[in-house]
Each structure stands twice: as structure tokens, then as C-alpha cells.
Amino acid sequence: MTPPLEVTEATAAVPPEATLAGASQKAIQGRSLGQIAWRRLKRDKVAMTGGLVVVFLVLVAVFAPLIIDLLGTDPNFRDYKLVDADTGLPIGGGGGVSSEHIFGVEPGNGRDIFSRVVEGAKISLLIAFLATILSVVIGTVMGIVAGYFGGWVDTLISRLMDIFLAFPLLLFAIALVGVIGTAGFGLDGLTLRIVVIIFIIGFFNWPYIGRIVRGQTLSLREREFVDAARSLGAKPKYVLFKELLPNLVAPILVYSTLLIPTNILFEAALSFLGVGVPPPTATWGGMLSDATRWYQVDPQFMFPPGLAIFVTVLAFNLFGDGLRDALDPRSR
Numbered sequence: 001m002t003p004p005l006e007v008t009e010a011t012a013a014v015p016p017e018a019t020l021a022g023a024s025q026k027a028i029q030g031r032s033l034g035q036i037a038w039r040r041l042k043r044d045k046v047a048m049t050g051g052l053v054v055v056f057l058v059l060v061a062v063f064a065p066l067i068i069d070l071l072g073t074d075p076n077f078r079d080y081k082l083v084d085a086d087t088g089l090p091i092g093g094g095g096g097v098s099s100e101h102i103f104g105v106e107p108g109n110g111r112d113i114f115s116r117v118v119e120g121a122k123i124s125l126l127i128a129f130l131a132t133i134l135s136v137v138i139g140t141v142m143g144i145v146a147g148y149f150g151g152w153v154d155t156l157i158s159r160l161m162d163i164f165l166a167f168p169l170l171l172f173a174i175a176l177v178g179v180i181g182t183a184g185f186g187l188d189g190l191t192l193r194i195v196v197i198i199f200i201i202g203f204f205n206w207p208y209i210g211r212i213v214r215g216q217t218l219s220l221r222e223r224e225f226v227d228a229a230r231s232l233g234a235k236p237k238y239v240l241f242k243e244l245l246p247n248l249v250a251p252i253l254v255y256s257t258l259l260i261p262t263n264i265l266f267e268a269a270l271s272f273l274g275v276g277v278p279p280p281t282a283t284w285g286g287m288l289s290d291a292t293r294w295y296q297v298d299p300q301f302m303f304p305p306g307l308a309i310f311v312t313v314l315a316f317n318l319f320g321d322g323l324r325d326a327l328d329p330r331s332r
Helices: 011-015 018-027 033-041 045-062 063-069 112-148 151-165 169-180 189-204 206-220 224-230 236-272 283-290 299-327
Strands: none
Touching: 011 151, 033 299, 045 063, 045 112, 045 283, 045 299, 063 112, 063 206, 112 151, 112 189, 112 206, 112 283, 112 299, 169 189, 169 236, 189 206, 206 224, 206 236, 224 236, 236 283, 236 299, 283 299
16 A cells, blocks of 8 residues: 655645646746757757768868868969879879878879868858858748739749749850950959859749748738738738748748759859859869869879769758758658
8 A cells, every 4th residue: 555645844834736836837848949940850860960061061161271271282283293294193092192182183283182172162162152142032032022912913923933944044154154254343353253153043043942932921921920910000011021031931941951052063063164163263063174084094083072062962952851851840
């Protein structure tokens, strides 16, 4: 038999309501939507691994000059002593791998591959992030306006999205870069080319996120909190950016993480075709383009830039998929 509870003067003096209130305060802890999503994301080991790789790549891009000073050499320095004078191939095994050149050197000129891969990470991520921000800003504004107002406004913006989606972007990029040349808009050289590439990628990719925002807005505009804001006399601007936009942060954030690797690939494609960032600035696509001339005699040259693109795109995609599942578990 269970022994009877021993009631002391201290416990008898405490009201049962107070005891229950204290117990409930300790047992029940409210969590925000962000905390719940973070707990889900932490349980996804694949997504967390991708996120850690993304953080690592961002740190490499930010501290690229310091990393190059510590572990490499000037990415544009041509050391012809490291290549054979007759064949142009790197001296030594593994494409010239040594303690000073951990990824080897480029055939024909002896530039350090490690330094150029790190420099390429800075350029590729800079273009991809800024182009994504431009696409997100334009796509969010156009999508939320089309979804909220509907009617002829929705029809006009939707047809504009269709036109942009059908546009031959790669051909336009090649033509635009050729027309602008080396100077324009008060800029010149590398700065002008980077700005043009960011504009091309960001401005012509906004319909992808615009369609997602429009679809979410069409469902959100019928919710009770929107009707309540209208009944209180809220203007459309307030409803759009104070009521609807905060509820669209999750899909916008998820799609942004999935848009970044697409922009990285597009920038690499432009550099590969010779209309991206001009040499001698290092880019992953430009290095792959140079490697095509040597892959039969020095295949090691294409592995570092190709692997950098593969790992970066894969990490962003894995993290984006995990973030989508964490913010919206019903989508699985």
C-alpha cells in the first residue's frame, strides 16, 4: 500500500491554487515560430551540414585576402619557373602540388590555383548574393502587389512575368556585355562588369520569386487579419507591408537560399563563355574555361574550380531544402 502523504504546517499553509499555478509556470514554456523552426532545422543533420558549409564558404569569401596571404600567393602572379618551358605543364606531380601551392599551379603561367579558387569564391558569392537581393526586392514587390490588388493589375504583372521568363537571358547577357564595353555609367573595368552581371542576373530572375509571392498573397489576402485591418481603415500600403509582408518572410527566405546557387551557376556560365568577370580576375567559371585547353595533359587543373562550384551549389541546395521543411513541415 502507498503510505499516506504527510502534510506539514508549511504545505498546509500554501493554497492549492498557488501550487498549481507554480507547477504550470514551470512546466509550460511558450515557443515562438522561429524557435520551433530552429528546433526542426537542428534535427535535420543534412541541412545543418549544408548550412555549416555555407557559413564556411562565406567566411572564406570575406577573409579571402587574409587566407591568401597565409596559405597562398598573389592570385595574379605568374611564376614561369614553376612550369616546363617547353610543354607549359607544371613541374612536379599532381599538377605542381607542393607545400607552397597546395592545389598546384596553372599550366602555362604558374599562377597558384588555391589563391585563385579563394579569390573566385569572393567574386562568385558577391555577385550571387547581390543579384539575389535585387531579384527578391523586385519579385516581392511585384508579387505582393499583383496578388493583393488582382484584376487588371494582376493580369498586367503576370503577363510581364511570362515575358521575362520567356526571354533568352544568356543571349541577352552576351549581347549587353558586348555593347557596354569597358566603360559606362560612370564606371569602368572590373567594377562595371560586376555591376552589369548583377543587374542582368537579378533583374531578369525576379519573376521566379514573384510568382511564389503572388500565390501566397492570393491566399493571405482572404484571411481574417487582413479583413480586420481593412475594417479599421488601413490603407493598402499598410496592409501590404505591415500585414502581408511579415507573413511572407518564410517562403521568401527559403526561395532566396535556393536562388543563390542558381545565380552562382549562371555567373560561372558567363565567365566560362568569356562574357563574365574579365581576366585576370579569378572566377570559377573562368578557371574552368582555361582548364578546357589543358584537360588532356593536365586534368588536375579543372578539379579545384569544378569541385568548388559543386560543393557550393550542393550546400546551398541542401540547406535551402532543410530550411523549407523546418519553416513549413506540411510541404514534405
